[in-house]
Amino acid sequence: MAINKDRVLLNIKKLSAYTVPNIECAVKLDGNESPYNLEDELGEKIRSELQKVEFNRYPDPNLNSIRSKFAEIYSFPKEGILLGNGSDEIIQMLITVFSGKSETVLIPKPTFSMYRLSSLAQNKSVVESKLDENFDIDLDDFKNMIFEYDPDLIFLATPNNPTGNAFSREKIIEIINCTDAIVVIDEAYFEFCEQDFLSTINNFDNLMVLRTMSKIGFASIRLGMLFGNPELVLELNKARMPYNINSLSQSVMNVVLENKKIVDEKIGLILSERENLKAGLQKISGLEVYPSDANFFLVKTEDSDFLFNELVKKDILIRNMNNEGRLKNCIRITVGTPKENEKLLGALTSIFSN
Numbered sequence: 001m002a003i004n005k006d007r008v009l010l011n012i013k014k015l016s017a018y019t020v021p022n023i024e025c026a027v028k029l030d031g032n033e034s035p036y037n038l039e040d041e042l043g044e045k046i047r048s049e050l051q052k053v054e055f056n057r058y059p060d061p062n063l064n065s066i067r068s069k070f071a072e073i074y075s076f077p078k079e080g081i082l083l084g085n086g087s088d089e090i091i092q093m094l095i096t097v098f099s100g101k102s103e104t105v106l107i108p109k110p111t112f113s114m115y116r117l118s119s120l121a122q123n124k125s126v127v128e129s130k131l132d133e134n135f136d137i138d139l140d141d142f143k144n145m146i147f148e149y150d151p152d153l154i155f156l157a158t159p160n161n162p163t164g165n166a167f168s169r170e171k172i173i174e175i176i177n178c179t180d181a182i183v184v185i186d187e188a189y190f191e192f193c194e195q196d197f198l199s200t201i202n203n204f205d206n207l208m209v210l211r212t213m214s215k216i217g218f219a220s221i222r223l224g225m226l227f228g229n230p231e232l233v234l235e236l237n238k239a240r241m242p243y244n245i246n247s248l249s250q251s252v253m254n255v256v257l258e259n260k261k262i263v264d265e266k267i268g269l270i271l272s273e274r275e276n277l278k279a280g281l282q283k284i285s286g287l288e289v290y291p292s293d294a295n296f297f298l299v300k301t302e303d304s305d306f307l308f309n310e311l312v313k314k315d316i317l318i319r320n321m322n323n324e325g326r327l328k329n330c331i332r333i334t335v336g337t338p339k340e341n342e343k344l345l346g347a348l349t350s351i352f353s354n
């Protein structure tokens with residue numbers, strides 16, 4: 001029988017896939033990745049460990065070695081740690097498992113697009129609370145939405161993407177305390193920020209913390225981590241695909257976690273370069289630079305489409321966030337190496353002086 005497209009594709013037809021423009025540029029500042037690849041001794045150690053991978057075998061399905069290492073590093077029960085193929089996969093699992101009652105997910109606006117896309121793709125409703133003029137949570141509005149829509153699940157990225165700022169800790173705590181929804185604090189950028197909720201997770205039954213290796217040098221291996229109450233993580237684990245973390249990624253992670261100090265040094269470099277880049281961007285008239293607690297800046301300009309194209313002509317890729325509403329004419333710039341940032345600042349200076 002022919003498929004009934006109206007029935008089968010009813011909701012998914014309305015969505016657009018998560019897309020990243022496929023443009024090759026020498027200076028890549030669009031993905032919030034670390035600019036540092038493995039030129040150092042960590043690279044050597046990883047390459048040597050990869051030689052031991054048994055390509056003919058399935059990976060460890062329970063991820064015992066990596067989960068034990070995370071448990072030790074964060075003094076957290078191993079049973080409360082779940083790993084995903086990027087935090088994107090964990091976001092999808094959280095929606096599958098924890099949005100079965102009101103089938104509603106509450107998020108701020110603007111925020112990371114996958115919360116919305118993944119919820120809608122799973123036929124859940126999404127309600128959005130607009131951030132205030134400082135891109136912080138509008139607590140009254142957020143709480144009203146909780147009472148009106150009774151969401152099952154709330155995602156709060158802090159620092160938030162694409163705005164770059166961390167949300168006020170007191171507001172987050174008030175939200176966690178006023179709902180029985182699962183509140184997921186997405187700490188994808190916590191390494192660049194003073195705030196952390198993992199250390200206080202035990203104070204709240206309904207709090208889960210999401211992290212990733214993607215922003216600190218390992219976007220290629222796709223590894224996200226969720227920390228939560230072991231009872232809830234046990235349930236979440238039922239929705240995890242078998243062998244979701246491949247052997248290559250597991251092998252790399254084992255070395256990385258044994259050499260975390262080297263990774264932390266790179267984070268220090270990015271943090272100091274963030275200050276240099278900020279100072280440089282602020283000198284360019286024509287740009288409004290928003291405060292950042294992450295490894296990127298949200299920047300407003302007069303015509304972001306024009307600026308994006310001009311930068312591509314100069315072999316520099318940034319992210320054009322131009323959209324209706326608060327992101328109108330905004331771009332997002334990831335902190336690069338000192339050389340890359342210098343090139344960017346030079347290019348911007350010449351574009352704005354013409």
Ligand code: PMP
Pocket residue numbers: 032085086087088089112157160161186188211212213214219222223224
């Ligand atoms: N959460 C936030 C807030 C992000 O910005 C991103 C990446 N853009 C993700 C999650 C997804 O990260 P991962 O690479 O671990 O899937």
